[in-house]
Amino acid sequence: MRVLLLGMGSRGDVQPLVALGERLRRRRGYAVSLAAPADLGHVVAGSAVDFEPFSFDLEGPLRDGLGRDSLRGSATYQVREARLMRRVMADRAEALADDVTRLVAGADAVVSGALTFDLVDALLAGAPKPHVYAIFAPVWPSAHGESVALGLVRHHPSPLNHWWSSLAGRVALDLFRPAGDLVRMRKGLPRRTFRSYSAAANRTPTILGASPVVVPRAPDWPPAVRQTGFWFRATPEEGPTGLGEEVERFLAAGPAPVHVGFGSMPTPDPDAVVRGVVDVLRALGVRGIVSEGLSGLSLDRLGAALPPDVLGVGPTRHEELFRRCAVVVHHGGAGTTAAALRAGVPQVVVPHAADQPYWGRRMADLGVAAAPIARKDLTPARLRAALELALSPETRRAAYVLGERVRAEDGAGDAAGLVDAYLSRRV
Structure with a gap:
């Protein structure tokens, strides 16, 4: 079975998937490919995972001025960074939709991240192909401040945390949706509402790769969310460090x-x-x-x-x-x-x-x-x-x-076990 990992985003979105892919291949026997922006191939290089480059770069435009120029001259950085993310996703929507459509067609199962969840869900509408959602921060809405990335009350449960984190989810969908909207338009499907987006996420097996000693599990997360430790590549016992x-x-x-x-x-x-x-x-x-x-x-x-x-x-x-x-x-x-x-x-x-x-x-x-x-x-x-x-x-x-x-944790190994268990049941 060939598992496709979608690493749309920066290095931090790609590197944990390399760790998962190596465990799936070496310990579980899957054929694994990882798709990511073309200029992030160096993150995958030397691993046991096949690299499938998207037809565009991501870090280059940010490094060469798009990001810096978008932020210059204002202290309202988070607002400007949201606009920058919307622009990046909109500019690459067609290329991303075409790339992921082609790659998903050749895979038996898909593991998507935050930037590609809605796109993959649109592609798999009516299809029986397994889909797993991987997240590396506690972005799920919750009342518990220690367990939600975007809350207002830090140390105590509060309805304000659930409300604010749900609002953040609506904003995130607006930022990440251009490629999914394009696929739905091509397939003659209606544009997604936030309600349907939340329902799709709630029924999709989700793995949070963040240590429970750092991110306590929230009791109001849905059953679909499972948690492991952070995902790291296995460190060789000896040999060069690669630092230069x-x-x-x-x-x-x-x-x-x-x-x-x-x-x-x-x-x-x-x-x-x-x-x-x-x-x-x-x-x-x-x-x-x-x-x-x-x-x-x-x-x-x-x-x-x-x-x-x-x-x-x-x-x-x-x-x-x-x-x-x-x-x-x-x-x-x-x-x-x-x-x-x-x-x-x-x-x-x-x-x-x-x-x-x-x-x-x-x-x-x-x-x-x-x-x-x-x-x-x-x-x-x-x-x-x-x-x-x-x-x-x-x-x-x-x-x-x-x-x-x-x-002491093996988050990537535990995540590979969860993916394997889900795929085995589906098969």
């Missing part, structure tokens, strides 16, 4: 550094962010690694002002690098947060959008980070205070203990 000689030399030359990077999040003024980061690291007397990412956090423009104990890097393997760092400063994406948790190191979370404020709050609640700093509020003074807390013995101890618990 320059990074290895830097790590070996002194104490563990602070890692700073905002992943796939565009940033309006990356040069100002880099200058502030370097100034704070210098003031604290700690070394640093700055990851450029789509934020464009490049050290090149600093020139002679660049201290020798700060290194700029491109894409790196977080699971290898983070465990050798003292602190991880990041944007609060689900995948990056999971990698930092597994590494057992303290964090500083600078949320940009969507579910990222939730992860920042959870890290603070669990004692492995200071309170999150919203991107628009990021200043050298706030970053320094958060780093001082992260570097304290108490925070380091809490991060180590939580990391042990996360490492």
